[in-house]
Amino acid sequence: MSTEEIRAALADIVNEVAGVDADDVQLDKSFVDDLDVDSLSMVEVVVEAEEKFGVTIPDDQVKNLKTVGDAVAYIERASSAA
């Protein structure tokens, strides 16, 4: 999947979980500060993303995923390593 495809799929998950407009889920956006995704919703996003992309995102890594770009980059790395 391309970076844009991952971003778009992740945007759908964020929309489903938190009701954020998928078009607002851009690489430079912070989950907490810009998109108002709270910590429990972030766990839901991560679990949905694990299933969608076939990757594992350990709990201790979640705090490092501050922006949408961080998450997309993590998913790209994890899926190429798999």
Add this chain to the structure above:
Amino acid sequence: MTARTRVVVTGLGTTNPLAGDAATTWDRMLAGESGVRPIEDPAFADLPVRIAGTAAVEPTDVLERVRARRLDRSSQFALIAAIEAWKDSGLDVAQQSGDLDGDRVGVAMASGIGGVQTLLSNYDAMLAKGPRRVSPLAVPMLMANAPAATISLEIGARAAVNTPVSACASGNEAIALAADQIRLGRADVVLAGGTEAAIHPLPVAAFANMMALSKNPGDPTTVSRPWDTGRDGFVLGEGAGALVLESLEHAEARGARIYAEVLGTGITADSHDIAQPDPAGKGGARAILRALADGDIDPADVAHVNAHATSTPQGDVAEALMLHATLGGHATDVVVTSTKSMTGHLLGGAGALEAVATILALHHRQSPPTINLDDLDPEVELDIATKPRDLPLGDIVGLNNSFGFGGANVAVAFGSI
């Protein structure tokens, strides 16, 4: 001794098997409609009971999607009923304009079982896909006080936020507790009620296996038949009822529309059996007597009873005995009804929905009917409304009874305005 704080009802709301709001519910009750229908969900295919009073309006059609997915169905019902009651009272306007002190606003929203559908669906997800698939929202969704807490967030209530749990008496106990909070000076306003969402194969199997549910295979709308000789158990319902209770002083100061007064409340326990009611109804009778004494009510002023009568062989007779034991010779003059004949039994939501019906009966001076009463049990000597019946003018009292597993008995007496 100073005069006791008087507590009045200024707002009503409900979503239930008949309708998604109080006014439509009232119309459908007067029309004698039934909210009991077949359950089409294939998950119920092997169960001995496949009918229920499912909600007339799906809560997810009312609430915003993301908000709904973070709430158990029981909280969804409670929130919808509470918002209706809150707007009905006019306090939403005071809240928005900053004229309402949230420190003086409480919530008492009961549930009999709590977020059982969230609990079971997460267990299913864990078995199917592993513990990672258990929702991080599972705990705040399934906890028994989630409906009360959800309402507290909605209306900015920062006095006590309580969740009475007494099985099928829970909703009525919440109203009694709310009245106490206001009388004790701990709040000026309490949003009170009860909710339940237990129409799921596991609770249905459990209630059926304890022989509590009707297994009548006939037309679903005829199965809930309180006091009829053909009754053989209750029909499970779902939904919520909500009332805004307020001190009379607070209500009058803001010129609120007042539906009724909470005159007296009575709470007792049987200490007889974990599931069966005391066959003579002694505990329930003591609850009614306490409510009458608490409100300094002459039994002759009781004009209407919304009975607990769930359509079980034992319970319906026990309640008739209670009314004779407490109202004496006047028991046969009272217009009695069981709206469960139309709604089924909402468990923790029942007492609250029936309080809404009792208050509207006083307000409109009409008793809703008991449907499906074709052949009155000869052990029951009561004047049961089988069609809408006019209630007398003047100061009258309506009694709302609720009895729950565990031997819980709650009676609340409302006075007309």
